[in-house]
Amino acid sequence: MLKSDYKFDTLQVHAGARPDPSTGARQIPIYQNTAYVFKSILHAEALFDLKELGHIYSRLSNPTVSVLQERLATLEGGIGAICSSSGHSAQILALFPLMQPGDNLIASTRLYGGTVQQFTNTIKKFGWSANFVDVDDTDQISKLINSKTKAIFCESISNPGGHVTDLPKISKVAKKLSIPLIVDNTAATPYLCNPFKFGADLIVHSTTKYISGNGTSLGGAVIDSGSFNWTKNNKFPSLSEPEPGYHGLKFHDTFGPYAFIIYSIAVSLRDLGMTMAPQNAFHTLLGLETLSLRMKKHVSNAKRVAEWLNKHPEVEEVTYAGLKSSKYANRVKKIYPKGAGALFTVALKGGYEACIKLINNVNLFSHVSNLGDTRSLIIHPASTVHRQLTPEQQVKAGLAPNVLRLSIGIEDPIDLIKDLKQALE
Ligand SMILES: *Cc1c(COP(=O)(O)O)cnc(C)c1O
Numbered sequence: 001m002l003k004s005d006y007k008f009d010t011l012q013v014h015a016g017a018r019p020d021p022s023t024g025a026r027q028i029p030i031y032q033n034t035a036y037v038f039k040s041i042l043h044a045e046a047l048f049d050l051k052e053l054g055h056i057y058s059r060l061s062n063p064t065v066s067v068l069q070e071r072l073a074t075l076e077g078g079i080g081a082i083c084s085s086s087g088h089s090a091q092i093l094a095l096f097p098l099m100q101p102g103d104n105l106i107a108s109t110r111l112y113g114g115t116v117q118q119f120t121n122t123i124k125k126f127g128w129s130a131n132f133v134d135v136d137d138t139d140q141i142s143k144l145i146n147s148k149t150k151a152i153f154c155e156s157i158s159n160p161g162g163h164v165t166d167l168p169k170i171s172k173v174a175k176k177l178s179i180p181l182i183v184d185n186t187a188a189t190p191y192l193c194n195p196f197k198f199g200a201d202l203i204v205h206s207t208t209k210y211i212s213g214n215g216t217s218l219g220g221a222v223i224d225s226g227s228f229n230w231t232k233n234n235k236f237p238s239l240s241e242p243e244p245g246y247h248g249l250k251f252h253d254t255f256g257p258y259a260f261i262i263y264s265i266a267v268s269l270r271d272l273g274m275t276m277a278p279q280n281a282f283h284t285l286l287g288l289e290t291l292s293l294r295m296k297k298h299v300s301n302a303k304r305v306a307e308w309l310n311k312h313p314e315v316e317e318v319t320y321a322g323l324k325s326s327k328y329a330n331r332v333k334k335i336y337p338k339g340a341g342a343l344f345t346v347a348l349k350g351g352y353e354a355c356i357k358l359i360n361n362v363n364l365f366s367h368v369s370n371l372g373d374t375r376s377l378i379i380h381p382a383s384t385v386h387r388q389l390t391p392e393q394q395v396k397a398g399l400a401p402n403v404l405r406l407s408i409g410i411e412d413p414i415d416l417i418k419d420l421k422q423a424l425e
Pocket residue numbers: 086087088089112114115155159184186187206207208209218219220371
C-alpha cells in the first residue's frame with residue numbers, strides 16, 4: 001500500500017499503481033478489454049447487486065482506467081474519482097446525480113466557451129437550466145439561489161483569461177446555503193490548486209489538457225471530496241431516495257460517503273455510457289507522471305512571456321494573474337501559491353486586424369483550439385472557441401474582438417518571445 005503522507009511528486013508517479021500481479025509488469029498494462037469472467041452465478045449476482053465491488057463490463061469500469069481514477073483522487077485529496085470520455089462529459093457526470101428536471105445551477109460567467117454553450121442550451125434538453133453570474137459577486141450568487149438550485153459551478157483558474165477565482169469566498173456562500181460547489185480545476189491542475197482545501201465538494205477536469213499534457217487523448221474526471229451531505233432536506237433524491245433504475249436501492253443509506261461515486265458507475269456510466277477508453281487512460285497516466293515538472297516550467301515560461309508582452313507598445317492589456325501588477329496578486333499568493341497557471345489573454349491595440357496578422361505570422365505557436373499542451377498555442381476566441389456566444393456573453397468572458405488567448409508551453413521562453421516579437425512586428 002502506498003503511504004498517504006508521500007508528497008505530490010511521488011504520488012503523481014505511484015498513486016493507484018502496483019506491479020501487475022500476474023506478469024510483474026511495472027508500467028500499467030492497457031486492459032484493452034470489454035468484459036470480465038464471473039467466477040459463478042453467485043459471484044455475478046453479487047456484482048450486479050453491488051454487494052461485492054468488481055469489474056463487470058468496461059462501460060462501468062476497467063482496470064487501467066481505475067488506476068487513473070485512484071491517482072487523480074489521491075492528488076486532489078478526494079475519496080474517489082470517475083473518469084469519462086472528455087471534460088464535457090465529466091461536467092454532465094458531475095451534475096447527473098444532483099439534478100432533476102426543473103432544477104438549476106449557478107454558473108460563473110467566466111467559463112470555457114464550450115461549457116457556457118453546454119449550460120446555456122444543451123442542458124435544457126434534460127430540463128435543467130443555468131443562471132450565470134460573476135462569481136466575484138457573492139451577494140449576487142446568494143440572491144440567485146432558490147429551492148431548485150442544486151450546484152454552484154466555477155473554474156479555479158478560468159479559461160480563457162486566467163482569472164483566478166476566490167474559492168474560499170464562494171464556498172462560504174455554498175456551505176451556508178447547503179449547495180455543493182463544483183470546481184473545474186482543468187487550468188490549475190491539482191499541482192497549482194487544491195479546491196477541496198478551499199471548500200469545494202466536487203472537482204471536474206478535462207484531463208485532455210495539462211493532466212495528459214501532450215495533446216494526445218481526450219478525457220475527463222469527476223473527483224468527490226466525500227464531505228457533502230446528500231441526504232439533507234431531500235434535495236438530492238437520486239442519492240438519498242430509492243433509485244428506480246437500481247431496484248429501489250438507496251445509494252446514500254447503502255454506501256455512505258461513496259454514494260456519489262457508486263451512483264456514477266452504477267447509473268450514470270451504465271446509462272449514459274460516456275466511458276474513458278483504456279488507451280486514453282494509459283496515455284493520460286503517462287502524462288500525469290510528469291505533471292509537476294511540466295507545471296513549474298509552464299508557469300515560469302508564462303510569467304516571462306506575459307511580462308514581455310505587458311511592456312510591448314502594441315499591447316493594450318495582458319490578463320495574466322501572475323504579473324506583479326495584477327489586481328489578483330494577493331489572491332494568487334493565498335490560493336495559488338505555486339503560480340497562476342500558463343493561460344492568459346492579450347488585447348492588441350491594433351484590434352481584430354492585428355490579431356489576425358499575429359496569428360498568421362507566428363511560427364512556433366500553433367493555431368489550435370486546445371490548451372495545456374507541451375507546445376505553445378494561440379487562438380482568437382471570439383471567432384473560434386467562444387464563437388457561439390452572444391457578443392454580450394463574449395464581453396462578460398473578457399473576449400472583445402481584439403483579444404487573443406495564449407497557452408504557454410514548455411519550450412525555451414527565449415524562442416517563444418522571439419516568435420511573438422517577429423510576428424508583432
Ligand atoms: C477543454 C475544457 C473543457 C472541455 O473538455 P474536453 O476534454 O475538451 O471535453 C472543460 N473545461 C475547461 C476549463 C476546458 O479547458
